[in-house]
Amino acid sequence: MTHAFDFPTGPDMHNNAITEADNLLGQYIPLHYHFQMLEDEARMSGFKAALDYMVPTGGTVLDLGSGTGVLSFLAAQKAGRVYSVERQPELIECAKELLIENGCGDKVQLELADARDYLPPEPVDVVVCEMLHSALLREKQLEVIQTFKQHYREKFGDRLPLFIPDATILGVEPICADFSFQGYHAPISFFEDPGLLSGRYRSLGAVTPYCILEYQADFPTRLSYDGPLTMTESGRFNALRFVTKSLLAINLKTGDSIDWMNLNLVLPIKKPLDVSAGERFHVRFSYEAGGEIQSLKNSIEVARER
Structure with missing residues (x-):
């Protein structure tokens, strides 16, 4: 779902x-x-x-x-x-x-x-x-x-x-976001409905999971990623889309699950980059669960791999 x-x-x-x-x-x-x-x-x-x-x-x-x-x-x-x-x-x-x-x-x-x-x-x-x-x-x-x-x-x-929920999966995805509104450039954070994605905010690569939390097990409260994102499309890489999927219930016999997607969170990166399909970028961020959105945004670092 x-x-x-x-x-x-x-x-x-x-x-x-x-x-x-x-x-x-x-x-x-x-x-x-x-x-x-x-x-x-x-x-x-x-x-x-x-x-x-x-x-x-x-x-x-x-x-x-x-x-x-x-x-x-x-x-x-x-x-x-x-x-x-x-x-x-x-x-x-x-x-x-x-x-x-x-x-x-x-x-x-x-x-x-x-x-x-x-x-x-x-x-x-x-x-x-x-x-x-x-x-x-x-x-x-x-x-x-x-x-x-x-x-x-x-x-x-x-x-x-x-x-x-039984578990929550967190993922991150590079995107090309159109932050121009009637000629007014405004790269600000926003939420988007995962079921109603707009062509204004185009994916440049796959969603990469950065944390899987099972609630019956031990889990961290500091959430982070320090690794590569590979571009599958060319464009202007200027934002990250954070995807949150909760598995509300899992049928262990069939492997089926009842899922719930939160609103995506889109955060602009500090320095937009022109990218080509196949390029890899190193992305790093870290934040405390339950913290403010700005704490995640401030921690984001993006660098082209050489």
Whole structure:
């Protein structure tokens, strides 16, 4: 499945109730932006299919960073109990009303808590955590899951629950981007829908994976690449496209997976280069998962291999 997922670019600066602590898990997402997530049919159908496949009938589910509670609702269609954790009081109140309205208030236990600190009172079968931003920036998906696994093992032993997503694959691709708008040259960072790629932003080479993160396994929180990109097309190499694909669920028997594609992140490089098919370039970047987009952009280095 190919999915697009839109995020706001930063906190709602008009909301005086937002504190620095509210942003510790990443960007603050105001309530009205959650409608975009609910309306995204591809995102919703992907998580619904993954929950249908992964959650055992009558099982127990933990939803970390549950927002309006929609993934808790989907989990409750099969689960016997769902612990739904959210640190924003505004969202907790909204989720409470919506879950009751949708007939599963008795199955879903809402918890006002930091997802990094919360532990359920009992072992769970499945953990769903959707704090996924392009290139795993901005939101603290890796930090939340890493600390959860540590605390869960301390309380319940080494056997971990299943995770949704099961894994995330990060890739990078050289492109030729048309940054001219009515004659105004503006090479700035932007997001693009992977299902609606424009001819203005042309691929010059294959997507090269730079990190594969399996959530049940140990994983780094410093993400980086230091290697070659080979051009398969000629053109003006002036930007990198960062691709983020999450495997929400994997059928080990068939090898099939339920996938979700975040919005691509396109970052201009400092010095555009004219390239020919077959040329190789050395690309280096490094950033902390959950960090700001600018931290990744500032770290990018590109050099023609000789």
